[in-house]
Amino acid sequence: MADFLQLLVAGLATGAIYALAAIGFTLLWQTSQTINFAQGEFVMLPAFLALIAMNLGAPFPLAALIAILGAMVILGLTFKLAIVDPLIKSGPLPLVISTIGVGLLLKDGVKEFYSAEAQPFPKVFPETPFSLGGANFTYAQIAVLGVALAVIMALNWFLAGTRTGRQMQASAQNPTVARILGINVNRMIFYTFLINAILAAVASLLIAPSQFAKFSQGEQLGLAAFVAAIVGGFNQVRGAIVGGLVVGVADNFAPTLLSAAGLSSAYRQALPLFLLVLIILFRPQGLVGRKEERAI
């Protein structure tokens, strides 16, 4: 039981970060049919922006702010204007290819011009351990989970409870009707790119203290976000949240499940993908998705 609790909380904390990345992923998909193969690198980069700011003498809170703003400029504005806009008319494949290129560029750029080494990252929350039900946690772990969930709730409120949020939903569901209703669809699309950048930056700042900042981190994060988005339901923010948590938890229980099934724990990485294939074959709309529902 203690082990179960230990793994569940660890899985949820990582899963909440996957959820942030997966939400951004689905948002881009819904509003602009962009499948962002660089999503993992989007989560990798902001931590390095914060590190650069700190190297220049900024205290951590300022550095974190700079990371978020920097992400909005680079991963939101620039990405939209330089990569997505010129390509959107050419159909999805060139755009997919281009995002693969963006991923390579960010990854190799950080490696060449910052460092190939994993970088320690300031601990924002106290690492003080405490015991509960026989399992050991740290406050930092709980705080990461809390912050991630708070950000997700804030986003939900924004999408459902504000005028701009509802306009974004309308634009994603039916751009033509939205235009007729006088909504500036392009602006709404632009907002989703900014939101994606903010989510990526938050995920980056939350994950870097425990996983460190490393140029190659995006490979695993991107795959997790991708799987989470599909498992949850590709056209649902709710789906991305569920998917993220499921992937995070599944990964932590994988060694136990595998050894129970008589398989080597070396196949741990296969479990989320196995989930993905099952979902595709038997429930293509995702765990919580329904075929016809609001998009965001």
Place this chain on the structure above:
Amino acid sequence: MTMKTLGSVLLTAILAVLILAPADLTGLGLPWGGFRRSDIDVLTLWLITAIAAMGVNLIVGYAGQETLAQAAFLGIGAYLTALMTKAGYPFVAAFLASGLLSFVVGILLGFPALRVQKHYLAFVTLAFTVFAWLVFRNEEWLTGGVTGIQNIPRPTLFGFRSKPALVYYWFALAMTVALALVMAWILRSPWGRAFTALRENAIRAESLGVDVRTYTLLAFAIGSAYGGLAGALYAPFVEFIDPSPFALGPSLLFLLMVVVGGMGTQAGPFIGAAVAVLLQNRLEILQSSNPAFAHLSYLLVYAILVMVLMAFCPTGIVGLWQRITAPRRRPHADDKGPILGQVKS
């Protein structure tokens, strides 16, 4: 001379250059010392890469699907060939078995995936690639695990030992030409024409009696078989295999090179593979010989090239060439491309 005959003359000329240029011709009284062994190897790698890319091109450029599994099929072919030739089977048997096994796996993989929704093949192949990579890594009794398989013999064919780099290059060249001809024949057959119809207008093709799913499935399986065949050539070429070249990253690079070259064209895979293999090789030499270029890593340059090319010419280098040489012709061979995501209505 018509364009067509000019084309075949030039094609023959290229082939002649590819056959002769790497060889030392001083024995024939010509002032040409040939290529160095490492450059010959780079050319061989280019040919093998191009074979796998031809397969991707069939899947992506003609059948309008996406595959993220070509490196995994390369691995299937490479491991099977390594195991069979080391167990004493002739290379020819291993080569054919590699193609066949990849074909069968392609069918098994594609059948359920294509049943669901068009773009889900991409997701299934992604999962498959990671899974195959894990099997290569973990099934030590079969694949040697992370330490790989060593001393894979180069075949002896028709009494010729293909151990020397140049001989193996010629052998790979012969196989590449043969497979390119097979591909050209496939695309020119009524069967291949159905693809073109499919790509231009799927609904119309279907109404004309083209069974979209069967055709797409076969295209995926054949494309994957090309991956397996390339792998069968790769294993004896490197004489050593381990799981790293068969991971997800290299699979993405295969997709990239086909689009960069120009998907849906027969020259595209060759050009894309050339850019990927030769550019890397030349850039690394430049990088290592001149400190000013120390940070000019191949992947950085490649990434920027891909992004710029996609922004200005999504039809790839072949498309760019067409645009330059024949501005009056139909500008884009295929702008619609395959649809990884469905456009929402």
Place this chain on the structure above:
Amino acid sequence: MLRTVSFALVAGLGLATSAMAQDTIKIPNIIELSGAGATVGTNWKNGSSMAVDEINAAGGILGKKIEMVFIDSASDPGKARVGIQRALDDTPIAIFGPIYSGSVSATLKLTEEAQVPQIIGGEAANLTAQGSKYIFRTSFGQNVSMPKIANYLRDGVKAKTVAVVYVNNDFGKGGRNAIIKELEARQIKVVADVSTEAGQADFAADVVKVKGANADAVFVYTNEEESARFLIEARKQGIDKPLIGETTLLGQKVIDLAKDAANGAKGHVGLTVDAAIPAVQEFGRKFQAKYNYKSDHNGMKGYIAPYMIKAAAEKAGKLDAKAIADALRGLTITPDKTPGILIEATWDETGEIDRISFLAEIKDGKQIITETLPKLKK
């Protein structure tokens, strides 16, 4: 088809090779500059570049300046092989790298055929057992380090049961196989055998498994980053058993990353900047000043490689690949004649290295050497 022509021609022309100047000697390094081994390769590159700068400033080797050439293997044995072949075409006096054992395995036949000494960073046990007389290690093979660790577990830690945690790559798997063999030979029971992946998201499940095994000691054999993350998770879940490791558990990188959680980790270290040897500490200072971070053992391995060639070439009296390899076999290089070797080292006929090594512990965020183990053969 017409359009194919010009591309083929462009590609073909690109292959024409340029003439090389012969006033300097080139030494190609085929190392992991991208992919999974990028960190390792970068350390090696920095170390070897620094050594060559020093050698050149002091007049080079037998009067010739050295120029380093770096070829990225992308951590891929196939690419490493192509890289080595390219390097061999220039008939170099020596080849440095690769560092990943899989890449060394894939290439050692080539250097053997060409009779060029290959100074490797690989530590897998089987490398020196393959009969090549042209590979030379810069650090202990696992066949040497694992018996030392097993002895330490038996005599120092007095463990009867051990949980083994390893990273599932050629380095980790090789080490795991070697240590399990050594432990069994000493009647120490392996009660948990935990495989981890480089860059995996969580270590919670692995630590739960290790904790459940309740072994007398935990042997951790992963790369630096994963070592740090494992240590953090182990402290969090309150593992109070000794955490024992090899060089990669006790490195500066681990301390930088794991901070307090690294305290208390113990084990065997083949090469370390923290050794109480003036030459080593001087190296550490120079490296820190030049690259602004603390070198790990791969930086040191890269650093001694050019000095190995220098000493061997001076012994052979000529800059010839085969002569250098012959000179290196059975050679003992001492710091009083070649300060850059840092610690006296001897190479045997198979290219295995012998030198002193250390038992170390991390205390208050510093690696402390607790014991110096002598060379195996005097």
